[in-house]
Amino acid sequence: MHALDDRAEPFRFDYRPPAVRYGTGAVAALDSELAALDVSNALVVAGTTTGTTPAVIDPVRDGLGDRLGAVFAETTPEKRVATALAGARRYDGLGADGIVALGGGSSLDVAKAIRALVVHDDRMGAVASFAETGRLPVPEDLPPFVVVPTTLAGADLSLGAGLTATPENGHVDTPVDGGVSAPQLMPDAAVYDPExxxxxxxxxxxxxxxxxxxxxxxxxxxxxxxxxxxxxxxxxxxxxxxxxxxxxxxxxxxxxxxxxxxxxxxxxxxxxxxxxxxxxxxxxxxxxxxxxxxxxxxxxxxxxxxxxxxxxxxxxxxxxxxxxxxxxxxxxxxxxxxxxxxxxxxxxxxxxxxxxxxxxxxxxxxxxxxxxxxxxxxxxxxxxxxxxxxxxxxxxxxxxxx
CATH class of the missing domain: 1.20.1090.10 (Dehydroquinate synthase-like - alpha domain)
Incomplete structure (x- = not known):
């Protein structure tokens, strides 16, 4: 063993973690995680592949049971603002009361943006702010949020997310590569299933x-x-x-x-x-x-x-x-x-x-x-x-x- 650093400097550790559930077949318990958050009608946010692949989405559907409202399988690696806006509209149309993010970093990031947008009174104003500053503003009171990662990048226990916009995809005159970040974006629960x-x-x-x-x-x-x-x-x-x-x-x-x-x-x-x-x-x-x-x-x-x-x-x-x-x-x-x-x-x-x-x-x-x-x-x-x-x-x- 090497001589280890034993620093004695003062520190402050302010961490607000989600509930963490791990285990083979852990997604079978999604229903109970959502019940603990009083979510009865969840929008699942997933990638165009992840959200349509039976081996991935079927266990999630089964685990959510009657608490599944719909699957929004439209996220892409570009993490587009336009996708987040479409997801927010889907959330509205569903009358959803919570979000489940399924997949890798791209899906989790877009889901965080959707979570912020659904409570904005002026969504296009928020997008305009993103176009100007590269940051999407985040309100205080956000809907419950559960993440189900399928990769190992570590985007799940996070306060922030990347987000992009291009003129081709709408809402900006020049490309914007920015994001969204706030303490309240930390998930309420994270479910890790090796399967x-x-x-x-x-x-x-x-x-x-x-x-x-x-x-x-x-x-x-x-x-x-x-x-x-x-x-x-x-x-x-x-x-x-x-x-x-x-x-x-x-x-x-x-x-x-x-x-x-x-x-x-x-x-x-x-x-x-x-x-x-x-x-x-x-x-x-x-x-x-x-x-x-x-x-x-x-x-x-x-x-x-x-x-x-x-x-x-x-x-x-x-x-x-x-x-x-x-x-x-x-x-x-x-x-x-x-x-x-x-x-x-x-x-x-x-x-x-x-x-x-x-x-x-x-x-x-x-x-x-x-x-x-x-x-x-x-x-x-x-x-x-x-x-x-x-x-x-x-x-x-x-x-x-x-």
Missing amino acids: LVATTPESVLCASAMNGFDKGVESLYARAATPITDGTAARGLQLLREGLPTLRGAEGGEPDYGRAVRGTILVQYGIARPEGSTLALIHAFGHGLTAHSAIQQGAAHGVIAPHALEFLFEHADCRRALLADALGVAAGTDPADGVVDAVAAVRDALGLPTRLRDVADVSRDDLPAIAATTAEDGLVENVPANVPVGADALERVLEASW
């Missing part, structure tokens, strides 16, 4: 898993880390480093979806709080890359994470001993080198790209613009002191990943 996660295509699941895995990594080195998130993230990383390499059925073994789901719950537990997040440089790079490319964010993390960690360790300690312990780095190994190797090993086991040059729509000439976008991301504020986060420094990380 549903197992229905997700392998390539999608593995990319999402890297995104979730990096939440645990960042929670340990970010400025906003607390002893509470240290505990959940470290245990979550242990489960993920054991479970994620099984997802592709390597060497004929069975994928350990349960271990992967439990690890994902833990690494994100407590990281999204009203006073801030523990996400930092890797996620900022993920945002920068996806702003300039169609690459999935988890795949972007796979390329950038080892190089971002090398850069961080070059300039600061970044709690490398704690990270090394959580990632099972052998005693006697240099902690920084061991952490980088452990993260790269998980990335490789998930079958994700290792170089930016292998991403179809990224050229070397794009790197300065990606670095500039990353430097402007709010998450760089969570990077430890003494680590340079200007565009020039971050471009060097991108060059190393090229």
